[in-house]
Amino acid sequence: MCGLFGIFPEDTTSSPDVTRLRQSGFAIRHRGPDAGNILSEPGLGLAHQRLSLVDTDTRSDQPFTDPSGRYILVYNGEVYNFRTLRAELEALGIPFRTTSDTEVVLHSLIQWGEDALARFDGMFGLAFIDRQTHRVLLARDRFGMKPLYWMQGMTEQGPAFLFGSEIKAFEPWITLKPDVNSIAAYLMKFGGPTSGPTFYQGIRSLTPGTYLWHDGSGNIDIASFFHLTDFLDLDEMTRLDGLSAADIVDEYADLMHKSVASHLFADAPVGAFCSGGVDSSLIVAIAAAQHQNIALFHANVKGTWSEVDAASELAKSLKLDLHVIEAEEQDFVDMIPRVMCHYEYPFSYHPNCAPLMMIAQLAADSGIKGLLSGEGSDELFLGYPWLGRKRLTDGYERMISGLGSAIRAIPGVGPILAPDRMGNMENVRDILNGREMAQDKRAVADSLAQLPRKFQERGRQWSLDYMHHHLRTLLHRNDTMGMAAGIEARFPFLDTQVARFGINLPARYKLRGSPFVFEKAHPFIRDKWVVREVANRYIPNTLSQRIKIGFWTTVFQRLEIRPEYFRNAHLGDLFSLTRTQMANTIEEAGPDLRLRLLLTEVWLRCRLDHQDEDREINRLRDHVSIRPDRFRPRPSSANKPVGAAVHS
Structure with missing residues (x-):
C-alpha cells in the first residue's frame, strides 16, 4: 500500500534534515506514487509515500495523527477486518473522521497498545509514535507480507534509530556496507535472509509476528505477538x-x-x-x-x-x-x-x-x-510436486545417512571407508545466516511434539516448515x-x-x-x-487438475557466464582476493556457485556502488549468454536452494 521511513535522533532537540527526509521518501516513491509527505520536528523525522486503495481522499494521507496530536502513525499494508474493529471502537465512543483502515489501526493501537496487533487480519509494516513519551512501536504482520527494516547506530547527523520499508531509504543518512556473513551463507546455497540479519551491516529485518518498542533513551525491546505455530x-x-x-x-x-x-x-x-x-x-x-x-x-x-x-x-x-x-x-x-x-x-x-x-x-x-x-x-x-513423493525420498535419504553413520562408527577404518563429505558446512551456514531456518524448524518440531501422536502428521510439519x-x-x-x-x-x-x-x-x-x-x-x-x-x-x-508450473524457467540454469565478467570484480575486494585468486575461483566454480557470484557482483555494483543500470545491462550482454532450451543441466544438489527444490 505504501512506503515509510523514520528517524529518531538521540539528540531530541535536533530536527532531522528536511532535504534528507525528502530523499528518503523519493527513494521509495514507487511504493506510493499517489502522495508523499514528510514531518520534521525535534527528535523525530518521518517520510511517507502513499498508494491509496481505501479512502483515496487526502484526509487519509500519512503521517496520520489523532485529534489530540499526541499519536502519529505511518503504515504500509491493509487490515481487512478494519470495519469490524471500527465498530468495536465506535462502541467505545471513539469518533472517526475518515473511512480508511489507517485511522482504525491508529485508534486500535491507542486503545489496546500492542495487544491490537493480534486483532489485525491483514498485512502491515507500521510505526506508531507517542510524541509525549517519545516512544515508537514498530510491528510487522504474522506472515511477513510487508517488509520493515530497522537499525540503531551512527548516521551522518549523529547517533539515531532508523526504520523503513526498504533499505534504500536509509541511504541519505548512512553509507551502506555489505554484510559478509549473509553473503557467505548465500554463496553456500542459503536462499537469503528474511528475518533478522540482512545483506547490509547493522540493518535488521523485523521478524514477522513481532513488535519492537524503542524509547527515547535508545533502549530496544522486541517481543512476539504471534508465532505461526x-x-x-x-x-x-x-x-x-x-x-x-x-x-x-x-x-x-x-x-x-x-x-x-x-x-x-x-x-x-x-x-x-x-x-x-x-x-x-x-x-x-x-x-x-x-x-x-x-x-x-x-x-x-x-x-x-x-x-x-x-x-x-x-x-x-x-x-x-x-x-x-x-x-x-x-x-x-x-x-x-x-x-x-x-x-x-x-x-x-x-x-x-x-x-x-x-x-x-x-x-x-x-x-x-x-x-x-x-x-x-x-x-x-x-x-509442491516433490512433497507428493517426500515420504519415499526422505526414507531413502535416512537409509543412506544411517548406513554412512554405521560405517563411520567402525573403529579405525570407518571414517576412511565413508568419510563425512559435508563436514561442518550446514552448521556453519546456519551460524552465518543467524540460524534463521534452523530456529524455525526447531520451533515447529517442538510445537508438534506437544500434540497427541495422532496429530503429529508429517504433512502438518511440512506445511508449517514451508x-x-x-x-x-x-x-x-x-x-x-x-x-x-x-x-x-x-x-x-x-x-x-x-x-x-x-x-x-x-x-x-x-x-x-x-x-x-x-x-x-x-x-x-x-x-x-x-x-x-x-x-x-x-x-x-x-x-x-493441472500440475504446478508457476512461471517456471530454466534460464538461470542455462546461463553461460564467461570469466571475463568478473575482471576487476568487487567480490575480489570484498573477500581480499588477488586478481589471480579471483580468476581461479571463477574457473573452479560450478554452475550454481558461478550464478550466485554473478548475482552478488551485480548486487554490489548496482545497490552499493550505484552503477548505471544500462551500463550493467551491457556488461551482462557482453559476458552472459543463454544456452538453447534443449540444454538440460544435470540434476544435482548444486541446483537446490537450501530447504526446497528449485522452483518458480
Missing part, C-alpha cells in the same frame, strides 16, 4: 478430523469466498494475477462471481514452460479479458539490474522475478492498484516486484481463518491417494486435494 489448535484438529470429505470441501469453499471478498475491498481498481495454475484460477473464479469484469494479468514466459494457453482458457470460461505481457528469455538477464534494485539482495532463489515485475507494470499501466495472488496455497495445502522461511521469500518477491510498479499484492490464501483451517486440516485432504493420477512427479497422489475439489465447482477440469 500458534495456529495449531487441538480442538480444531479434532473437529476437522471428524468431518466428512464433503463437509471439508464445503467449509473450505465458504472460507475462500469470505477471504476473496475481503481482499477485493478497495476504493481503487483491484485485479488478479492469472498464471493458469489452480491457485490463481480458483481465486479468479471466486472473484469473478463477486465482482463484475475483474481484470486478469498474465506473463507469457515464452518457450517450453508457457502457461498462456491455460490462462486464456480460464479467461474464456469466465468471459473475462486477459491482459498478457510477453516475457522473452533475454528479459531474465536484461532485467537483473532493475530487479536487484528493488529486491535489494541476490535473488537466485526466485529467478522468475522479471515476469512478475513485468505483470505489475502492465497492471499499473492499465490503471490497477492491487492484484490478488495465490501465494500460500502450496505451503498450506502441500502443492510457511516460514520459504513463504517469506515468496512474499518478499511479490512485495518488491509489485511495489516496483506501485502495485499491491494481496493474498487470499493467507487470510487468518484460511491459514488456521489449512494448518489444522488432516494431511489426507492435502495429499490424497488416487488410482487416476498419473503425474510422474508423484504417481497415484493428488496434491492440494481440497483446493482442487473446490476449484472443480468453478473452472474446467483441465484447469483444476
